[in-house]
Amino acid sequence: MVATSPHRRNSFARGLSLFLALALCAAAQAQTWPQKPVRMVVAYPPSGTTDVAGRLLAERMSRTLGQQVVVDNRAGAGGMIGALSVVHADPDGYTLLLAASPEVSIAPVTVKAMQYDPAKDLIPITLVGQVPFFLVANPAFPPNTVAELIAYSKANPGKINYSSFGNNTSNHLGGELFKLKSGVDATHVPYKGSGPSIIDVMAGQIQYTFDAPPAVLNQVRAGKLKAIAIASTKRLPGADTVPTMAEAGMPGFTAGTWFGLLAPAKTPRAVIERINTVAVAELNSPELRKSYEDRGILPGGGSPEDFARFIHSEIAKWQQLATTVGIKPE
Amino acid sequence: MSNTRHIYTNATLIDSVRPTPIPNTSVVVENGRITQILEGGAKADTANAVVTDVAGAYLMPGLWDVHIHPDYLQLADVPLADQVTLFGHKLIAALTDSGIVGLRCAGAHHYMDVAWKRAFDTGQYVGPHLYAAGHFLTTTGGHFLTSGHALECDGPYGFVHAIREQMKNGVDHIKLNLSGGIMGPAWDLHTHSFLLDEEIKAAFAICHQREFKVMAHATNPQAVKAAIKLGAHSIEHGYILDDECIDLFLEHGTWYVPTLAITHLTPNQAQTDFERRWVKNRNLMQSLCCRADAAADVHAHWFEKALKAGVKMAVGSDIRPLKEAALLEIGLWAKDGATPWQTLLATTKHGAEVCGAGKDLGTIEVGKIADMIVVAGNPLEDINNVQRLQLVIKNGDIITDKRAPA
Numbered sequence: 247m248v249a250t251s252p253h254r255r256n257s258f259a260r261g262l263s264l265f266l267a268l269a270l271c272a273a274a275q276a277q278t279w280p281q282k283p284v285r286m287v288v289a290y291p292p293s294g295t296t297d298v299a300g301r302l303l304a305e306r307m308s309r310t311l312g313q314q315v316v317v318d319n320r321a322g323a324g325g326m327i328g329a330l331s332v333v334h335a336d337p338d339g340y341t342l343l344l345a346a347s348p349e350v351s352i353a354p355v356t357v358k359a360m361q362y363d364p365a366k367d368l369i370p371i372t373l374v375g376q377v378p379f380f381l382v383a384n385p386a387f388p389p390n391t392v393a394e395l396i397a398y399s400k401a402n403p404g405k406i407n408y409s410s411f412g413n414n415t416s417n418h419l420g421g422e423l424f425k426l427k428s429g430v431d432a433t434h435v436p437y438k439g440s441g442p443s444i445i446d447v448m449a450g451q452i453q454y455t456f457d458a459p460p461a462v463l464n465q466v467r468a469g470k471l472k473a474i475a476i477a478s479t480k481r482l483p484g485a486d487t488v489p490t491m492a493e494a495g496m497p498g499f500t501a502g503t504w505f506g507l508l509a510p511a512k513t514p515r516a517v518i519e520r521i522n523t524v525a526v527a528e529l530n531s532p533e534l535r536k537s538y539e540d541r542g543i544l545p546g547g548g549s550p551e552d553f554a555r556f557i558h559s560e561i562a563k564w565q566q567l568a569t570t571v572g573i574k575p576e
Numbered sequence: 577m578s579n580t581r582h583i584y585t586n587a588t589l590i591d592s593v594r595p596t597p598i599p600n601t602s603v604v605v606e607n608g609r610i611t612q613i614l615e616g617g618a619k620a621d622t623a624n625a626v627v628t629d630v631a632g633a634y635l636m637p638g639l640w641d642v643h644i645h646p647d648y649l650q651l652a653d654v655p656l657a658d659q660v661t662l663f664g665h666k667l668i669a670a671l672t673d674s675g676i677v678g679l680r681c682a683g684a685h686h687y688m689d690v691a692w693k694r695a696f697d698t699g700q701y702v703g704p705h706l707y708a709a710g711h712f713l714t715t716t717g718g719h720f721l722t723s724g725h726a727l728e729c730d731g732p733y734g735f736v737h738a739i740r741e742q743m744k745n746g747v748d749h750i751k752l753n754l755s756g757g758i759m760g761p762a763w764d765l766h767t768h769s770f771l772l773d774e775e776i777k778a779a780f781a782i783c784h785q786r787e788f789k790v791m792a793h794a795t796n797p798q799a800v801k802a803a804i805k806l807g808a809h810s811i812e813h814g815y816i817l818d819d820e821c822i823d824l825f826l827e828h829g830t831w832y833v834p835t836l837a838i839t840h841l842t843p844n845q846a847q848t849d850f851e852r853r854w855v856k857n858r859n860l861m862q863s864l865c866c867r868a869d870a871a872a873d874v875h876a877h878w879f880e881k882a883l884k885a886g887v888k889m890a891v892g893s894d895i896r897p898l899k900e901a902a903l904l905e906i907g908l909w910a911k912d913g914a915t916p917w918q919t920l921l922a923t924t925k926h927g928a929e930v931c932g933a934g935k936d937l938g939t940i941e942v943g944k945i946a947d948m949i950v951v952a953g954n955p956l957e958d959i960n961n962v963q964r965l966q967l968v969i970k971n972g973d974i975i976t977d978k979r980a981p982a
Contacts, residue, residue, distance in 0.1 A: 283741065291700040292691040293661040301657035301686075316745060319691045321700055537655060 276516030289328025300344035325349030339517035351560035356414035370553035373546030378478030379456035392494035420501030459542025587635035605972030638677030640927020641902035643892025675949035683712030683725035710742035732778030766795035780806035833892035891923035
């Protein structure tokens, strides 16, 4: 038996009291959250897919919580301005980040001087949704399937261009991953955003690209683009004639973007759990699921730990790709 | 901001400074701002410039509408995300289809005006200059609750709290509704004031302390006088005024935004094809048309009296769609006795000044931002010629070209 001095026993008691007080305080905070409007930072401009996903969720959370969840668009620097504003916010549950993949899982691989570390400065709450990319091509481009694209590439080396939103963006990395896994030989042509990239695919200057459903589905329906495959594990409701990459012969190949809720580091665990419960319940509601699916967004959900693992795996995926194909942080 | 050097030659300049057109003028724009105005056929150095010959058409400042709202849609019918997208689309259309370069919001839910203001200001979208209000503030059982854009507040601290909340979310000014209106249920009357004295005083006190301008919805003399005396920046609507109101406007230099469209655009009053088509599409309830008709003559009377007295006035429509709203309101100013020059100033120079942007916008002068339009007819002969749009120029760049192909 180890003897303890009265002084050490008092210190222990004081420490235990402090711990219990903090734990009780956090639990009480979670029970009463929210007592005022909650700010949901979207690091992109209004009306884009991230904004739409955020506002659909915020509207429903506002109704459930009886407090407005206000979407605050803080766009710029590929999402990093908005993310940084949340990193610097009070960790009290009243400022959340509706993040997309660039500022959380791509920037750590592609940006040389990041001003925050997503793994240390932000706490995952839940995955909100995923937007798989379609592999789309100019209608006059001969291949109609992934297998035909691979064969065409072998027969016509150096004659295929593919486009992206810009260097080191989600569809650039997805495009490089596709080249790596399929062996397709294609030259990357970066654009400034989805709009100009799609326009040049439709015009035939670019043979194929990867892009999100809202950007391409209407063009596919109008016959101005053809959809070769969808880079997700499931076919997309509303576009279910398009095969998945696995069905097209590339099992395991997924690419796209995703959205998730995160909070500043040091936000009490009990508050994180409360937000997770509310958000996941909304994501499971038939109404929100339909709203998301109508817009080409696959609803998310899951625990904070699930989301943390997901982010970790995404960063690892891009890190491995960057190393393999030589993408340098800029 | 465009880095291109632009020269607009052979223009008939209407600069909103002088009340006459200046023929054969060239305007030079560099880095988005006007650097030279060459009159009397003087030639600009065209080296490294994009030259646009406007062929004698009328080059004037872009238009302003300083009282707007997003559409009145219910969240149950149209999800928030879609409402936000729609509002942005309509703001952009106002700029590109009608040359409305500046708009001041008078109430919008979920801070969608703040979101678009930021998106435009940072160049993420090409859009007009937008000044955001957030919600408009009224009392429980207050004005136009069905619009979706109202926030009901009660008691002095209720108003203070709501105003601080608007400020925190990035608004430019506070929209305070002191009275009822034309468009509402039977208990929402424009002849009634809604706020208690202590509520009004508290609301103005917090705005004054934080240096936020108050855009005051005031529809009867009692509300107008209270707002002006407490330091309102602008009075919106002013359907009923009295001589003391006019004196107070002049004494305090308060702006008056009459929003004639609210009382004047009914089936009984519509006169032009444009007005009749708009009225038909609007399909306003008969009871509200009656209220508007009943208020129109008094409104027109005080509008004219304020104009003649020299009250500072600006064009604000309070109707939708935004690309047609200001054009309709401009026509009503002419109908109610405003000269083309008075109306032109009200929808250009004064619009920018109400929004606190008079140093940079609202006239065509050296140093100002080149947000301009070109119209085919002389607006100083008939102000409705602003509808004959040929070009919309933003930061010196042509963003709309409606001229017939050569």
